[in-house]
Amino acid sequence: MKDVSKKDWGEADIPSQSGKVILVTGANIGLGYEASRMLAAKSAHVLMACRSRGRAEAARSKIKEISPFARVDIVDLDLADLESVAQVPAQLAELGVSQIDVLINNAGIMRPPRRNLTKQGFESQFGTNHLGHFALTRTLMPLLAPTARIVNVSSLADRYSDVNWDDLQWEVKYSPSTAYGQSKTANLLFTKMLNERLTECGSQIMALAAHPGISDTNLVEASDLKKFAWLIRGMSRLGIGPYPKIQTPAMGALPQVYAATGDVEPGAYYGPANRGYGHPSRAEQYRAPHSESPDSAKRLWALSEELTGAKFDLAG
Numbered sequence: 092m093k094d095v096s097k098k099d100w101g102e103a104d105i106p107s108q109s110g111k112v113i114l115v116t117g118a119n120i121g122l123g124y125e126a127s128r129m130l131a132a133k134s135a136h137v138l139m140a141c142r143s144r145g146r147a148e149a150a151r152s153k154i155k156e157i158s159p160f161a162r163v164d165i166v167d168l169d170l171a172d173l174e175s176v177a178q179v180p181a182q183l184a185e186l187g188v189s190q191i192d193v194l195i196n197n198a199g200i201m202r203p204p205r206r207n208l209t210k211q212g213f214e215s216q217f218g219t220n221h222l223g224h225f226a227l228t229r230t231l232m233p234l235l236a237p238t239a240r241i242v243n244v245s246s247l248a249d250r251y252s253d254v255n256w257d258d259l260q261w262e263v264k265y266s267p268s269t270a271y272g273q274s275k276t277a278n279l280l281f282t283k284m285l286n287e288r289l290t291e292c293g294s295q296i297m298a299l300a301a302h303p304g305i306s307d308t309n310l311v312e313a314s315d316l317k318k319f320a321w322l323i324r325g326m327s328r329l330g331i332g333p334y335p336k337i338q339t340p341a342m343g344a345l346p347q348v349y350a351a352t353g354d355v356e357p358g359a360y361y362g363p364a365n366r367g368y369g370h371p372s373r374a375e376q377y378r379a380p381h382s383e384s385p386d387s388a389k390r391l392w393a394l395s396e397e398l399t400g401a402k403f404d405l406a407g
Contacts, residue, residue: 131154214259
C-alpha cells in the first residue's frame, strides 16, 4: 500500500497544476472553497460548480484577491436536479472547456432535520450526495482526460448506515444521521465499483475517495446539530468531548486535494492521519465494512443507473 511519503503534506507540497482543468462541486464554501483556492494558487483552471451563482461569484472574487492571475470560472449546478446536471456539458462548451483533468465530487448536504426531496423525488441526501454526483460523473466521462482523476468526497459517517435497501428513500422512518450515513456509504461503494470498471476496461482514469475528518464547515449550520454547534466548537477548543480536535476547513480539504494531485493508487481512500484530524494519509482502516461490500457496490451501481438514467459505457 503506497502511503503519503511526506507525513506533514500540506499546501506547499501541492505540485503545479499548470495546464490542468479541475472541476469542483460545492466550490463556493467550506471544503470545496478551500480546495478551489489551493488549486487555483497552483495554476489550475478551476471550474467552480455551484448551486448559487451569487455565492460562487463572491467566492471567486476572494480567490482572485489571493491569486490575482488565477483562472477561475463558474458552472451553474444543482445536484438535487438531474436536469441541471445534464446542462453542465453545454456550459463547459460555452467556456471553451474541452477536457477535464480532475473531477472533485465534493458538494453535499448533511443531516437536514426534516426529510426533504430532490426535484426527481429522491431523499435529499441520497439524491444530492450520491445520485447527483453519479449522474454528473457519467455526464462528464466523454470530457475526462485519458489520465483523469475522479475524487469522491465521503465521510467518517459511513459507519452510521449501510444502504437501506428496504427503504432507500427513508419513507417509512427518517433519521437525519442514518440517511446521511447511507449517502456517504454510497460515495464509497460508487468509488469502489467505478474503479473496478475503469480498471477492467484498461482505462488510466483513476477513481479515488477522500474524507475530511472532523472539520468545522458550514454543513453543521443546516443540520440537526445546528443548536449544538456552539457547544461542540467550545468543547473542541478546550480539548474535551467527542470531537476534541476539530480541523479548519483548509485542513479538512487537504485529503481531497492530495487525492487530486498527489502520488496515489487507483481506488485509494485518503483522510487525516489521526482519523479525525491531521495531514493526509491512507484511510482504508477507517471504512465501515459495509462500505467495502462487492455485492452492495454492484447492486448500488445498477440501481443508480436505473434511478438516474445515467448508463455508464465502460466496455473494454
